[in-house]
Amino acid sequence: MRLKLIIIFILCFAVNLFAQTDKQQLTNASVIDTTVKVKADTTIVAKDSVAKHDSLVKKKHDPSKATFRSAVLPGWGQAYNKQYWKIPVVYAALGITAGTFVYNNKWYQRTKEAYDIVVNNRTEDFASIDSKLFDKQTGQPFSAETLQFYRNDFRRNRDYSVLYFLIAWGLNVVDATVFGHLKDFDVSDDLTMRINPTFDATTKKPGLGVAFNLKTNAHRALPVF
Structure with a gap:
């Protein structure tokens, strides 16, 4: 009876040891794959940013x-x-x-x-x-x-x-x-000057007003390298 218990204990210990070894191998493989994927994605993003930056530089009119x-x-x-x-x-x-x-x-x-x-x-x-x-x-x-x-x-x-x-x-x-x-000068519809009718509630008299609508350039995000 004692011999059987010893054999069962040895078998359980061996199974547990093999399971931990396989788990450690899977963990190491996952870490390597994740690292490679992150590096590849980072390289692609950097290349895209450089390409966008080059295209913006080439389009500038001198x-x-x-x-x-x-x-x-x-x-x-x-x-x-x-x-x-x-x-x-x-x-x-x-x-x-x-x-x-x-x-x-x-x-x-x-x-x-x-x-x-x-x-x-x-x-x-x-x-x-x-x-x-x-x-x-x-x-x-x-x-x-x-x-x-x-x-x-x-x-x-x-x-x-x-x-x-x-x-x-x-x-x-x-x-x-x-x-x-004038090649890059903004001549879009956002640059306008309009004459709008106004009404003064205090004096109760109509009038005319000049309204300017100047386009403001949006801040462009810098490329990430």
Whole structure:
């Protein structure tokens, strides 16, 4: 009887020992899995926060870039501001002034040469004078006074065309700069000015009041890294 009790006690002790060992192994495995999962989730959240932060940085519009690009190449700043319809306008203004310069400079050179020939009475060089600078009635070149007037007029128009070209270029830079600053300006319906009717209960007289509704930017939460 005593031997049976000893055997039963030994068996119970062994079963209990194995059960505690299995429980300890399960606990360790659970801790490892939980730790790995938490680390993985933390890494994913950090990556998402970095991606959101990068997307916000990339979307920021820099007016100085629009200014620099328009100064280097007309229309480039308008393209940066995504106002593509202005590019043909810019090049039309520059093209007209450049064409005016070429035209006036060409006729300035012709009238200058014709004036020199007539003043110095170089009749052998009359053939080199442009046909439009001849008097159709006499068949002779215009007088020196007339050629001098045309020469000075074409020279003045040529100089003005250079000035207009530079002004057009400068306006292209100014336009890109101004609209670069206004690119992120709030022009939504939240910016309003309304005239509302009022009524003074004390004097019992109606009146008009001006109401301003200015939009306030909500505080943006910083990304969590």
